Amino acid sequence: MYHLMRWLAWLFFKVIFRLEVHGRHHIPRKGPVLLYANHLSNWDPPILAVIVPRRVHFMAKEELFRNPLLAMLIRAFGAFPVKRGTADVGAVKRGLQILRDGGVFILFPEGHRSKTGKLGKPFPGAALFALKTEVTPVPVLLSGTYRLFGKVKVTVLPPVDVSSLSAGRAGSKQLEEVAELMMEPIRNAQALAQTTSPPTSRST
Numbered sequence: 703m704y705h706l707m708r709w710l711a712w713l714f715f716k717v718i719f720r721l722e723v724h725g726r727h728h729i730p731r732k733g734p735v736l737l738y739a740n741h742l743s744n745w746d747p748p749i750l751a752v753i754v755p756r757r758v759h760f761m762a763k764e765e766l767f768r769n770p771l772l773a774m775l776i777r778a779f780g781a782f783p784v785k786r787g788t789a790d791v792g793a794v795k796r797g798l799q800i801l802r803d804g805g806v807f808i809l810f811p812e813g814h815r816s817k818t819g820k821l822g823k824p825f826p827g828a829a830l831f832a833l834k835t836e837v838t839p840v841p842v843l844l845s846g847t848y849r850l851f852g853k854v855k856v857t858v859l860p861p862v863d864v865s866s867l868s869a870g871r872a873g874s875k876q877l878e879e880v881a882e883l884m885m886e887p888i889r890n891a892q893a894l895a896q897t898t899s900p901p902t903s904r905s906t
Contacts, residue, residue, distance in 0.1 A: 704757055707778055712752040718850060719745070723753050725858035728840055731755070734801040736831055739842035740821055740888050741810040745854075746844055750808050751779050753856055759800045760808035761793055786813070794830070801835040811881060819845075821889050829880035832864050839864065839884050843891045859887045 715721040729735060737758070739750060751758045757780060764783035767773040784793035800807045811828035812821070832839045838861040846854035862884050 704778065708752050711748055711779075715745075715749055715752060715854070719749075719846065719848065719852060719854040721749065721752075722853060722855045723858070724856070725860075726753060728858045728860055729754055730838075730840075732804070734804050734835060734837040735806040736801060736809060736835070736837045736839045737806060737842060738809040738811055738828065738839060738884065739844050740892070741812050741815045742819060742844050742846075743815060743848045745848060746810070746815075747776075747781065747808060748779055749844070749854065749856065750842065753858075754806055754808075756806050758806045758808050759797075761797065780808075794827070797831055798834055801831060801837050807831065811885060821885065821892055824881040824885045826874055826877035826881050829864075829877045829884060832884065833877070833880060836865070838862070841884065841887045841891075843888050843895070845892070845895060857891060859891055862887060 712721075729737065735754075735756075737750060737754065739746065747760050747762065751760075759780040759782065761784040762776055762781040763786050766776060766781075767783050782793065782796055784790050797807050797809070809828055809831065811824035813825045814822075816822055831837070840861050841859045843857040843859060844854070845857070846852060848854060864880060864883065
């Protein structure tokens with residue numbers, strides 16, 4: 703059922719957003735994967751889900767699960783609830799366990815959508831998953847208009863090596879530094895894209 707839904711969603715995004723994907727070979731075919739991206743639209747999680755040839759998991763704000771139909775749909779795509787604005791230990795533990803079990807976990811380090819498209823400051827906790835599981839993070843740049851028959855582009859960038867950093871006691875300062883290190887490829891790719899193409903408006 704999951705693969706059928708993924709295929710149907712892929713067709714939907716190809717038609718509605720003319721979805722374009724680059725660098726998919728950077729996503730490991732097996733083993734734990736921490737896939738993280740900038741956040742422009744509510745469509746971002748399912749879009750990332752369809753480009754990964756494996757079952758994925760990601761956090762979604764708990765308010766989305768209050769609608770039974772929507773909850774059923776996003777759970778089918780691997781979503782689980784998180785209480786935003788609080789230290790949701792349960793959600794963090796679940797994310798860590800997914801990676802330790804060799805799964806694919808999707809994360810948006812900014813914690814919320816950017817209405818302007820400008821990359822925000824990542825939450826330090828985003829680095830926790832990489833440090834505690836010793837998984838190699840894979841950054842993704844999302845760009846496009848998210849309008850009917852517009853174009854959404856997904857660029858999977860080379861993995862970020864954080865293996866030299868301690869995976870034990872990760873202090874707040876270290877987490878901030880690692881989070882910024884993880885976001886640097888996305889920031890650089892976004893800046894490069896903006897110098898080679900005119901700015902576009904976005905819709906969610």
